[in-house]
Amino acid sequence: MMGPSAYLILSGILFAIGAIGVVARKNALIILMSVELMLNGVNVAFVAVGSYMGDPTGGIFAFMVMTVAAAEAAVGLSILIAIYRLKETIDITELSVLKW
Amino acid sequence: MEPILFTLFGAIAVGGALLVVTRKNPMSAALSLIMSLFAVAALFVLRQAHFLAAIQVIVYAGAVVVLFIFVIMLINVPENRLPIEKPTVYRLLGVVAAGLLMIEGGLASRNFSAPATAVGEVGSVEAVGHALFTDYLFAFEVTSVLLLAAVVGATVLAKKKI
Amino acid sequence: MVSALSNIHEYLWLILAFPLAGVVLNGIIALVAERPLLLPADGHGHDDHGGHGDAHGGHHETPAYRKLVAFIAPGMIFAAFVVAVLSVLQLTRMPAEARTVVQTLFPWIQAGGLSVSVALQLDPLSSVMILVVTGVGFLIHVYSVGYMSHEPAFARFFFYLNLFMFSMLTLVLGSSYLLMFVGWEGVGLCSYLLIGFWYEKDSASTAGKKAFVVNRVGDFGFLLAMFLVFWNFGTLNYTDVMAKIPSLQHSGILTTGLATAITLLMFVGATGKSAQIPLYVWLPDAMEGPTPVSALIHAATMVTAGVYMVARSNALFMLAPFTMGTVAVIGAATAIFAASMGICQKDIKRVLAYSTVSQLGYMFLACGVGAFGAGIFHLMTHAFFKALLFLGSGSVIHAMSGEQDMMKMGSLRKHTPITFWTMFIGTLAIAGIPGLAGFFSKDEILWRAFSSDHGSPFLWAVAAVAAGTTAFYMFRLIFLTFFGASRMDKEVEKHVHESPFSMTIPLMVLAALSICGGWLGIPAALGGSNYFEKWLEPIFEGGHKAAEAATEAIGHGAMAHHDPMEFILMGASVAVALFGIAIAYYLYMVRPEKPAKIAEGNPNLYRLVYNKYFVDELYEWLIIRRIVDWSIWLWQMFDVQFIDAIVNGVAKTVRSAGDETRKIQTGVVGNYAFSILLGAVFIVGYLIWR
Numbered sequence: 031m032m033g034p035s036a037y038l039i040l041s042g043i044l045f046a047i048g049a050i051g052v053v054a055r056k057n058a059l060i061i062l063m064s065v066e067l068m069l070n071g072v073n074v075a076f077v078a079v080g081s082y083m084g085d086p087t088g089g090i091f092a093f094m095v096m097t098v099a100a101a102e103a104a105v106g107l108s109i110l111i112a113i114y115r116l117k118e119t120i121d122i123t124e125l126s127v128l129k130w
Numbered sequence: 131m132e133p134i135l136f137t138l139f140g141a142i143a144v145g146g147a148l149l150v151v152t153r154k155n156p157m158s159a160a161l162s163l164i165m166s167l168f169a170v171a172a173l174f175v176l177r178q179a180h181f182l183a184a185i186q187v188i189v190y191a192g193a194v195v196v197l198f199i200f201v202i203m204l205i206n207v208p209e210n211r212l213p214i215e216k217p218t219v220y221r222l223l224g225v226v227a228a229g230l231l232m233i234e235g236g237l238a239s240r241n242f243s244a245p246a247t248a249v250g251e252v253g254s255v256e257a258v259g260h261a262l263f264t265d266y267l268f269a270f271e272v273t274s275v276l277l278l279a280a281v282v283g284a285t286v287l288a289k290k291k292i
Numbered sequence: 293m294v295s296a297l298s299n300i301h302e303y304l305w306l307i308l309a310f311p312l313a314g315v316v317l318n319g320i321i322a323l324v325a326e327r328p329l330l331l332p333a334d335g336h337g338h339d340d341h342g343g344h345g346d347a348h349g350g351h352h353e354t355p356a357y358r359k360l361v362a363f364i365a366p367g368m369i370f371a372a373f374v375v376a377v378l379s380v381l382q383l384t385r386m387p388a389e390a391r392t393v394v395q396t397l398f399p400w401i402q403a404g405g406l407s408v409s410v411a412l413q414l415d416p417l418s419s420v421m422i423l424v425v426t427g428v429g430f431l432i433h434v435y436s437v438g439y440m441s442h443e444p445a446f447a448r449f450f451f452y453l454n455l456f457m458f459s460m461l462t463l464v465l466g467s468s469y470l471l472m473f474v475g476w477e478g479v480g481l482c483s484y485l486l487i488g489f490w491y492e493k494d495s496a497s498t499a500g501k502k503a504f505v506v507n508r509v510g511d512f513g514f515l516l517a518m519f520l521v522f523w524n525f526g527t528l529n530y531t532d533v534m535a536k537i538p539s540l541q542h543s544g545i546l547t548t549g550l551a552t553a554i555t556l557l558m559f560v561g562a563t564g565k566s567a568q569i570p571l572y573v574w575l576p577d578a579m580e581g582p583t584p585v586s587a588l589i590h591a592a593t594m595v596t597a598g599v600y601m602v603a604r605s606n607a608l609f610m611l612a613p614f615t616m617g618t619v620a621v622i623g624a625a626t627a628i629f630a631a632s633m634g635i636c637q638k639d640i641k642r643v644l645a646y647s648t649v650s651q652l653g654y655m656f657l658a659c660g661v662g663a664f665g666a667g668i669f670h671l672m673t674h675a676f677f678k679a680l681l682f683l684g685s686g687s688v689i690h691a692m693s694g695e696q697d698m699m700k701m702g703s704l705r706k707h708t709p710i711t712f713w714t715m716f717i718g719t720l721a722i723a724g725i726p727g728l729a730g731f732f733s734k735d736e737i738l739w740r741a742f743s744s745d746h747g748s749p750f751l752w753a754v755a756a757v758a759a760g761t762t763a764f765y766m767f768r769l770i771f772l773t774f775f776g777a778s779r780m781d782k783e784v785e786k787h788v789h790e791s792p793f794s795m796t797i798p799l800m801v802l803a804a805l806s807i808c809g810g811w812l813g814i815p816a817a818l819g820g821s822n823y824f825e826k827w828l829e830p831i832f833e834g835g836h837k838a839a840e841a842a843t844e845a846i847g848h849g850a851m852a853h854h855d856p857m858e859f860i861l862m863g864a865s866v867a868v869a870l871f872g873i874a875i876a877y878y879l880y881m882v883r884p885e886k887p888a889k890i891a892e893g894n895p896n897l898y899r900l901v902y903n904k905y906f907v908d909e910l911y912e913w914l915i916i917r918r919i920v921d922w923s924i925w926l927w928q929m930f931d932v933q934f935i936d937a938i939v940n941g942v943a944k945t946v947r948s949a950g951d952e953t954r955k956i957q958t959g960v961v962g963n964y965a966f967s968i969l970l971g972a973v974f975i976v977g978y979l980i981w982r
Binding site for chain 2: 074087093097100112
């Protein structure tokens with residue numbers, strides 16, 4: 031029987047790796063995948079804490095996060111397709127028309 | 131038993147995640163993502179969240195990552211047109227910040243302890259279904275609206291002629 | 293009716309409410325019906341003598357709204373007059389000591405120690421004022437209906453006029469200095485609006501501004517006086533202030549110095565409003581306004597507000613001998629100075645304007661020698677005959693199709709008999725011919741200037757010379773206007789006509805008042821009872837008592853005993869007046885070519901007097917030029933180089949800072965995500981280490 035700390039630390043590691051992907055990569059596809067990783071890290075925390083507390087709410091939260099992740103992936107990827115058609119690139123540093 | 135399995139699947143999940151953020155080729159990254167997601171599903175099983183583990187495999191690995199792979203193949207960026215990733219100070223800062231966040235998360239959860247009450251079957255189909263259709267019915271229904279909006283949005287955005 | 297209004301004093305507020313209702317109604321009508329006139333596009337309808345009631349502008353149907361205005365405006369004033377008369381009648385039935393009625397309408401300002409209610413005070417002094425204001429005001433309103441009948445902005449005119457009546461009645465009926473100040477500012481505003489009524493004319497709008505600015509100087513003094521009163525008395529109500537004088541005197545707070553400071557500042561306010569030296573310069577220019585305005589505001593009512601204020605504060609003034617001396621000297625100086633300026637004026641209204649300044653000087657002379665009752669008496673009779681003279685001059689101008697230069701008049705007696713006779717009566721009254729109103733009031737002042745504790749033979753001599761000068765220039769006006777050969781333009785002469793009844797009837801009523809008005813105050817020396825003086829006594833005896841307490845003076849009852857000197861002086865002043873008339877007759881009837889020769893013989897003197905002693909130019913050079921120069925310096929040095937530099941500097945700093953910091957916005961999503969990540973690091977860090 032192990033405590034919840036290990037799961038929480040694992041969750042933090044997954045979240046941080048995802049964050050590194052989001053911040054450091056230029057490839058829009060990889061960034062979207064990294065966002066999925068971050069969401070997954072959060073899910074680990076929800077499920078672990080929910081099960082240790084004996085409360086199904088953690089599971090419900092994870093469930094909702096998955097739904098949001100699926101919706102986000104669908105919309106994000108379609109935006110990516112639209113951008114690629116327009117700009118012929120998936121490099122986010124080239125997509126900076128909103129700069130000063 | 132649990133510590134051993136936790137260490138194993140946790141290592142696979144972290145390794146997969148690291149591969150995702152380091153691969154130049156998006157297809158490799160997507161496949162690494164599947165690996166990571168499977169490992170997390172195994173961790174869910176470890177925490178008796180069987181239903182969520184199943185959903186994890188079906189929705190994430192089965193739907194989301196497949197969608198990624200579809201898109202990767204659809205736009206099919208040539209190898210030489212992929213963004214050139216160079217180490218810069220900014221990226222280093224990003225890694226440091228994420229590392230700091232990780233350390234902070236570890237510090238925050240280091241001494242987290244659960245109450246000594248019995249661990250119920252909170253992740254089972256019965257438990258999740260019961261909670262979902264009683265206390266969280268409204269949120270559940272709203273989720274359907276969110277998915278509908280995502281379907282419409284994705285369709286509209288990806289259409290060639292809007 | 294009378295039984296229903298058994299206590300009319302509960303309805304005092306109606307005196308204010310009626311003119312206010314007129315203001316509202318006429319204001320609405322002016323806004324609705326005369327809206328096109330307010331728009332800038334309107335150019336025609338105001339030619340050179342556009343508004344001067346030119347009777348030959350062609351007859352067309354009078355619009356209904358003008359009839360309504362012509363009914364509302366005088367009607368409201370008449371209603372106020374009726375209430376005023378009923379109130380005063382009831383006041384006369386009360387015992388003399390109890391003749392102070394205060395009606396509190398509602399609390400107005402409650403802040404710290406300051407507590408001011410909107411309250412009306414009816415006592416002998418304010419009763420005289422409301423009767424004069426509403427009575428003369430009503431007659432002038434009736435007159436204005438005829439005089440302004442060809443004016444496009446008819447409703448606007450009566451809107452201003454009613455607003456003036458409301459303000460003036462607030463001034464005289466208010467029970468505290470603050471309420472008086474409200475009315476004081478209100479009449480100043482209306483004066484400005486009405487002087488500049490024909491604002492398309494540059495001289496009119498300039499004159500309005502001049503009046504406003506000069507009055508502001510005086511108002512400043514009044515405000516400071518009010519602050520001093522509140523600071524030391526803790527109240528602004530007349531009754532409370534008067535009641536506190538003895539105790540404050542006793543405790544040593546109210547010293548002669550303090551009383552002098554308060555009263556001198558009040559007198560500064562009075563010199564502004566009542567056109568005394570040195571602030572009289574605005575009144576002659578105020579004649580740019582329509583003639584009924586000159587009659588109502590700049591002769592009969594508003595300009596006497598200063599006299600009213602001084603009389604109202606008599607108890608304070610009596611404590612300050614220095615101020616009394618100043619008031620008397622300024623009054624006498626103004627009387628003679630303005631009278632001398634009236635000699636050479638060619639504009640009929642300007643002669644009357646200088647005459648008004650001069651007569652106001654008499655009133656202040658009376659106040660300055662402690663004869664407040666005589667001052668108020670002269671205020672009343674002056675309101676009658678000066679309103680009459682102004683309205684008569686308006687009738688003359690009306691007949692002359694807007695011509696105001698007396699050199700282009702003459703022989704009007706035949707064409708406008710009613711105007712001539714009424715004006716002649718007014719002239720006799722102002723000249724001090726025995727039996728008419730002006731004689732009694734002016735003689736009272738002259739006698740008191742001679743005999744009072746504060747008076748002196750010198751003051752009497754100055755005032756008597758001024759009286760002779762007054763007689764001279766007034767008869768000069770009459771002779772130039774109504775007698776002699778016609779000097780009119782041929783075109784004008786064809787149209788000369790007597791004014792309509794709406795104008796001549798007020799003239800006749802005022803002429804009757806100019807004859808009888810003085811009979812209220814026939815001095816005891818002539819076998820009269822001097823009812824007027826007795827009526828005002830309750831107001832002024834407090835002041836005398838306070839003064840006696842302060843100076844331990846004895847024998848102030850001098851006013852009661854008969855002195856043969858009074859008859860001698862009376863005869864002397866009549867002789868001076870007759871002498872002035874005789875000179876005028878000789879110069880303008882017997883030898884009409886003589887005045888021009890005298891002017892040629894003394895060109896420098898003539899130029900000096902004709903140009904009003906160059907006082908305007910002196911002020912221009914001494915004060916206005918300095919202020920303008922200083923303002924230019926402030927503008928160029930302080931405003932541009934300091935204030936603007938700060939403002940521009942701040943703007944430049946912010947701009948350059950923005951130029952740099954906006955580069956954070958790279959447009960790359962990763963960078964934004966990094967910001968979010970940093971934020972998360974800091975927040976979680978705070979939560980852990982807090």
